[in-house]
Amino acid sequence: MNREKIEYEGDAHISSSVDTPLVKNAFETSDNDKIKNIQHHFSEIMKELGLDLTDDSLRGTPYRVAKMYVKELFYGLNPHNRPKISTFENKYGYQKMLVEQNINIDSACEHHFLPIVGTAHVGYIPKDKVVGLSKINRLVDYYSHRPQVQERLCLQILKDLQQTLETKDVIVVINAKHLCVSSRGIKDKSSFTTTLEYGGQFKEVSLRNEFLEIIKNDNNTF
Ligand SMILES: Nc1nc2c(ncn2[C@@H]2O[C@H](COP(=O)(O)OP(=O)(O)OP(=O)(O)O)[C@@H](O)[C@H]2O)c(=O)[nH]1
Numbered sequence: 421m422n423r424e425k426i427e428y429e430g431d432a433h434i435s436s437s438v439d440t441p442l443v444k445n446a447f448e449t450s451d452n453d454k455i456k457n458i459q460h461h462f463s464e465i466m467k468e469l470g471l472d473l474t475d476d477s478l479r480g481t482p483y484r485v486a487k488m489y490v491k492e493l494f495y496g497l498n499p500h501n502r503p504k505i506s507t508f509e510n511k512y513g514y515q516k517m518l519v520e521q522n523i524n525i526d527s528a529c530e531h532h533f534l535p536i537v538g539t540a541h542v543g544y545i546p547k548d549k550v551v552g553l554s555k556i557n558r559l560v561d562y563y564s565h566r567p568q569v570q571e572r573l574c575l576q577i578l579k580d581l582q583q584t585l586e587t588k589d590v591i592v593v594i595n596a597k598h599l600c601v602s603s604r605g606i607k608d609k610s611s612f613t614t615t616l617e618y619g620g621q622f623k624e625v626s627l628r629n630e631f632l633e634i635i636k637n638d639n640n641t642f
């Protein structure tokens with residue numbers, strides 16, 4: 421069996437209080453073994469539901485679901501998958517706000533394992549470092565691909581960017597729809613959830629309002 425030992429030390433870039441809660445040995449099992457184990461358990465769930473696993477359309481589903489969990493939906497649980505964030509010296513001396521808007525959010529609710537879909541908007545005021553634009557989107561994607569609650573997702577993105585950019589002057593807004601609210605339970609199709617977290621200069625109402633004015637045309641259709 422191909423086992424690789426990976427020491428999980430939490431998200432090196434964020435404080436432990438906003439780490440995703442994981443059991444200590446979460447990364448002692450290789451991806452391949454995780455897929456094999458989840459495949460087994462998911463086929464038991466399907467059988468329990470009365471589904472015929474000899475049917476050619478259903479036969480591959482336990483493997484498909486297992487691979488999707490480990491490699492696609494929850495790849496962000498593995499700290500080795502954190503994107504490499506290249507930063508550059510702020511040679512041009514840009515000192516105003518930079519806003520990366522309408523970043524796609526594809527996440528999953530940790531209470532029901534149902535999708536959370538929406539958009540994130542990230543603003544920051546550079547000090548000595550600027551970041552490659554796409555890296556902000558990549559970081560949002562990484563933290564989204566875990567079982568999440570929206571509040572923690574917002575904080576994880578904020579803390580990581582504050583650490584990476586060496587400035588507290590960061591703001592993160594997420595607008596998202598939770599399928600656990602819209603497609604089951606209360607089945608409210610119209611509501612969505614907004615979270616915002618910020619630090620440094622964004623504690624000032626006027627700067628925060630400037631940011632909120634810039635993002636107000638969020639053309640989110642969910
Ligand atoms: N704060 C927060 N709550 C969330 C998030 N995603 C889902 N939830 C909520 O988690 C709660 C779980 O509540 P429970 O009462 O344990 O579960 P439930 O019986 O399925 O709840 P209902 O959805 O009301 O049927 C629900 O109210 C969800 O709406 C999130 O990102 N943040």
Ligand SMILES: [Zn+2]
Pocket residue numbers: 529530531532533534598600601
């Ligand atoms: Zn949920």
